[in-house]
Amino acid sequence: MTRPLLCPTCKSNRMRFTVIEQMPRYMRLDPQSGEVVAELSSDQLDAFHQPYKGENFMIQCGVCGTTEPEERFAKMAQHMQGQRS
Template sequence: MSNAYLCPNCKSNRTRFNVIEQVPTSVKLDPATGAVVTHYENDEQLDPFHLPYNGTQRLVQCAACGVVADETTFVKHAQHKPL
């Protein structure tokens, strides 16, 4: 997180952000009640039809306008519009 950020939406915020660390939890739910039937501890335990999470580990929210996006989006905007 040592990169400069620039909000892709408001295009003025370079200083105030909320960094959201994502921690996925793999579960199998009962279709009728929504109760957790199985809680998978690691990806090796997943059944054949359960894909492991492969999304981004970090999201960023602009604390000025509220837009949420992948961290690379904020970094790329800052690189294209340097101070």
């Protein structure tokens, strides 16, 4: 992370953040019992199973607990810088 972040909710926190890594795991379940039959890697998925396309990680504000993609925090930091000058 090499750009300033600012929480879009409490608008005061620029220092205390938690990085939440998103680790998609692809499962095949037994339709009757719900038991895990197989765990697949993304290249083993069949045509009916969409791979995860979301964020690789999320950021949580350490002060108010808001969790958003990093982009939202970076945009807010940019926006507030623009207002000050």
